[in-house]
Amino acid sequence: GAGVSQSPSNKVTEKGKDVELRCDPISGHTALYWYRQRLGQGLEFLIYFQGNSAPDKSGLPSDRFSAERTGESVSTLTIQRTQQEDSAVYLCASSSRLIAGPLSTDTQYFGPGTRLTVL
Amino acid sequence: DQQVKQNSPSLSVQEGRISILNCDYTNSMFDYFLWYKKYPAEGPTFLISISSIKDKNEDGRFTVFLNKSAKHLSLHIVPSQPGDSAVYFCAAREGYGGATNKLIFGTGTLLAVQP
Numbered sequence: 001g002a003g004v005s006q007s008p009s010n011k012v013t014e015k016g017k018d019v020e021l022r023c024d025p026i027s028g029h030t031a032l033y034w035y036r037q038r039l040g041q042g043l044e045f046l047i048y049f050q051g052n053s054a055p056d057k058s059g060l061p062s063d064r065f066s067a068e069r070t071g072e073s074v075s076t077l078t079i080q081r082t083q084q085e086d087s088a089v090y091l092c093a094s095s096s097r098l099i100a101g102p103l104s105t106d107t108q109y110f111g112p113g114t115r116l117t118v119l
Numbered sequence: 120d121q122q123v124k125q126n127s128p129s130l131s132v133q134e135g136r137i138s139i140l141n142c143d144y145t146n147s148m149f150d151y152f153l154w155y156k157k158y159p160a161e162g163p164t165f166l167i168s169i170s171s172i173k174d175k176n177e178d179g180r181f182t183v184f185l186n187k188s189a190k191h192l193s194l195h196i197v198p199s200q201p202g203d204s205a206v207y208f209c210a211a212r213e214g215y216g217g218a219t220n221k222l223i224f225g226t227g228t229l230l231a232v233q234p
Contacts, residue, residue, distance in 0.1 A: 045222065045223070095220065106220055108220075
C-alpha cells in the first residue's frame, strides 16, 4: 500500500522491558512525526524528523524514549524500561513538507498506530 | 495546559441534519488548523484544513470556519450521514516560520449520526 505503515499493531510487555516500534512512512515524504494517544486524551507530539536536520525531540516525555530515522525512510521509536504510564497508542505520521511558513499546506498522513500495553 | 480544546466529548445528530463541531485554542501563534477524523483501530484521517489568513474553507459537505478574534474554529458537516460517525480531532500547527511542523491536538469529539 501507499500509506504509512506501523508495526507491530499491538504490543503487550511487562514493566521494565524495552520495546521498539517501527514506522514506514509514505515513500518520498521527508518529514516524519511520532505522536501518542493515551486513553481519553488527544494526540500528544513526541518527536519530528525532517530530512537531515536535527530532530525536534521537544515532546519526548523522558530520557527513556528515543527515536531514530534512517535517511528519509524507516523510523523506530524505542522505549526503555517501560512503565505502566507508557501504555498508549503510538502513532506515526509523514508529510511531504515541500514548503514552510504560513502558506504551507503540508498535511500529515497517519499510520494505524501501535497499541502498547505495559502490564 | 490544553492549548487546543474540544469541550464537547460527544455529539448526536440525525441523518440529513447539520453537524457542528467546535474547537477553541489559546495560542495566537497557531497559523494553520486541521480537522482529522478517526475510526476505531485506525489512524486519524485528514479531513479539511484552514490557514490563519482565511476565515472559511469548504470542501463538499465539509466547511471549516475560523474566528481568529475569538480563537475559535468549527467544522460543519451538511448533510450528515451515518458514515460520518467517528471521532473528530481539531489540530493546530505550531511553529510559525517553519522550524517545526508539529500539531497540537484537541481531545476529540465523538460524532454519532443517527439514521
